[in-house]
Amino acid sequence: MPSFESRVHGCLLGGALGDSLGYAVEFDDVATIRSRFGAAGLTSFGQLDGGSHFSDDTQMTLYTVDGLVEALEWANDGVAADETACLWLAYLRWLATQGVALPASAPAPQPRWIDSQEVLRHRRHPGKACLSGLATGQMGTKFRPVNPESKGCGTVMRSAPFGLVPHISEAAVYKLSTDAASLTHGHPSARQSAGAFSVLVHKVTAGSDVRTAAEHALSVVSALPDPDPELLGRLREALELSSTGTLLSPEELTAQLGEGWVAEEALAVGLYAVLATAAEAQRDPAAHFRQAIAVALNHSGDSDSTASIAGNILGALHGEEALPSDWLEALEAPEVIRGMAQRLIAVTVG
Numbered sequence: 001m002p003s004f005e006s007r008v009h010g011c012l013l014g015g016a017l018g019d020s021l022g023y024a025v026e027f028d029d030v031a032t033i034r035s036r037f038g039a040a041g042l043t044s045f046g047q048l049d050g051g052s053h054f055s056d057d058t059q060m061t062l063y064t065v066d067g068l069v070e071a072l073e074w075a076n077d078g079v080a081a082d083e084t085a086c087l088w089l090a091y092l093r094w095l096a097t098q099g100v101a102l103p104a105s106a107p108a109p110q111p112r113w114i115d116s117q118e119v120l121r122h123r124r125h126p127g128k129a130c131l132s133g134l135a136t137g138q139m140g141t142k143f144r145p146v147n148p149e150s151k152g153c154g155t156v157m158r159s160a161p162f163g164l165v166p167h168i169s170e171a172a173v174y175k176l177s178t179d180a181a182s183l184t185h186g187h188p189s190a191r192q193s194a195g196a197f198s199v200l201v202h203k204v205t206a207g208s209d210v211r212t213a214a215e216h217a218l219s220v221v222s223a224l225p226d227p228d229p230e231l232l233g234r235l236r237e238a239l240e241l242s243s244t245g246t247l248l249s250p251e252e253l254t255a256q257l258g259e260g261w262v263a264e265e266a267l268a269v270g271l272y273a274v275l276a277t278a279a280e281a282q283r284d285p286a287a288h289f290r291q292a293i294a295v296a297l298n299h300s301g302d303s304d305s306t307a308s309i310a311g312n313i314l315g316a317l318h319g320e321e322a323l324p325s326d327w328l329e330a331l332e333a334p335e336v337i338r339g340m341a342q343r344l345i346a347v348t349v350g
């Protein structure tokens with residue numbers, strides 16, 4: 001069994017690997033992907049001549065880690081800080097990295113280590129609702145939403161780290177994740193997809209297999225007083241379609257589960273990719289990682305977010321030992337990602 005430390009590094013690095021490979025084809029349909037990379041599509045960093053970059057998915061995920069680390073630093077000092085306010089301050093600092101001026105009504109956060117990392121200041125197609133929700137200067141909540149109709153995948157793709165905080169209850173994981181989702185997106189599916197994803201990562205990090213964790217996340221959503229029907233439907237389809245023993249083609253994948261631009265579709269596609277290739281995991285976790293990421297990104301949808309979500313799950317499941325070493329060599333700024341993993345470990349089990 002991988003150690004907790006290995007799962008934290010695996011989750012953050014694995015997500016960044018999926019994001020980086022997927023970002024190379026984020027706006028390409030599957031026909032374009034095949035014409036660029038051959039019939040099997042993009043399956044390895046070696047096919048990219050010009051190197052790779054991770055995108056807003058990884059940038060925001062690292063800022064989620066930073067918001068959690070700040071809240072935990074206060075807690076370790078005996079001060080009860082509002083965790084969601086710490087997340088909001090972190091996302092406001094992320095907004096500043098994207099060249100957006102903070103509104104006068106917003107607090108001026110103190111700079112932290114992460115804010116000095118130049119690689120996080122590049123604009124890599126940040127999500128519109130993430131930008132606009134924060135730019136209001138209002139702290140969005142479930143009951144006072146910013147972007148009430150937005151259900152883009154910008155919530156779910158940044159929410160793996162909530163599942164990496166040890167020694168807190170599942171209810172606390174769900175609440176932290178959905179409250180942080182409300183900082184930018186108001187639609188119930190955007191909130192609940194983030195919460196379901198964080199609960200799934202929490203369960204996997206505690207040693208569960210992915211199917212059990214996914215079925216559990218589905219049961220958590222089902223038990224809500226107001227479960228989002230589209231999220232329930234997508235999660236059920238992902239579980240069902242991945243148990244047939246036959247992989248869907250890229251065309252079937254997006255026809256059945258969606259293109260992943262919205263939250264519940266991104267979660268369903270990323271989850272499907274991990275589940276449908278899980279037979280490989282017994283034999284070789286690194287092969288599972290490669291195969292699942294290839295399924296997650298080769299389609300006419302939001303390839304970097306779906307592969308980022310798959311990579312987060314795979315890394316939490318198998319630990320960093322399962323990450324392909326040639327892929328890690330191609331990853332941009334691994335020291336920044338590892339630096340954030342170390343900070344989370346230091347304030348939790350360190």
Ligand SMILES: [Mg+2]
Nearest residue numbers: 055056057304
């Ligand atoms: Mg992206």
